[in-house]
Amino acid sequence: NATGNVLNTGNIVINGNGDAGNNKNYGISVRDSGTENNQEIRNDGKINVNGTNNVGIHVSANNKNAEVTTSATGSIIVGGTGGIN
Numbered sequence: 001n002a003t004g005n006v007l008n009t010g011n012i013v014i015n016g017n018g019d020a021g022n023n024k025n026y027g028i029s030v031r032d033s034g035t036e037n038n039q040e041i042r043n044d045g046k047i048n049v050n051g052t053n054n055v056g057i058h059v060s061a062n063n064k065n066a067e068v069t070t071s072a073t074g075s076i077i078v079g080g081t082g083g084i085n
Helices: none
Strands: 006-008 011-014 025-032 039-043 044-050 054-060 074-079
Touching: 011 025, 011 039, 011 054, 025 039, 025 044, 044 054, 054 074
Parallel strands: 006 039, 011 044, 025 054, 044 074
Antiparallel strands: none
16 A cells, blocks of 8 residues: 555646547546545645546545545636536
8 A cells, every 4th residue: 555645735737638548547546545544635736627538536445444635725627528526
C-alpha cells in the first residue's frame, strides 16, 4: 500500500480524449487510501475535466475504508457534453 498524503492545492487539468477506446485519465486516483491508513487525501484546488472518458476524482477500495475529501475551496469543473458534476 502507498503511504503519504495527497493534497491538491493547485490546478489539475485533464484534456485526454478517449473517443478511440475505454481508456480513462484521472485527476486524482486512490485505492485503499484514506483515514484507515492515517492518510489525508484532499482536493483544495481546482480539477478541470475536459474531453471524454476523464475522471476528476476516482476512489476504490478492495478491503479497506477509502476516503477522499474536497474542501469548500476545492472544485471540479466538468466541460463538454455528457459531463456529470
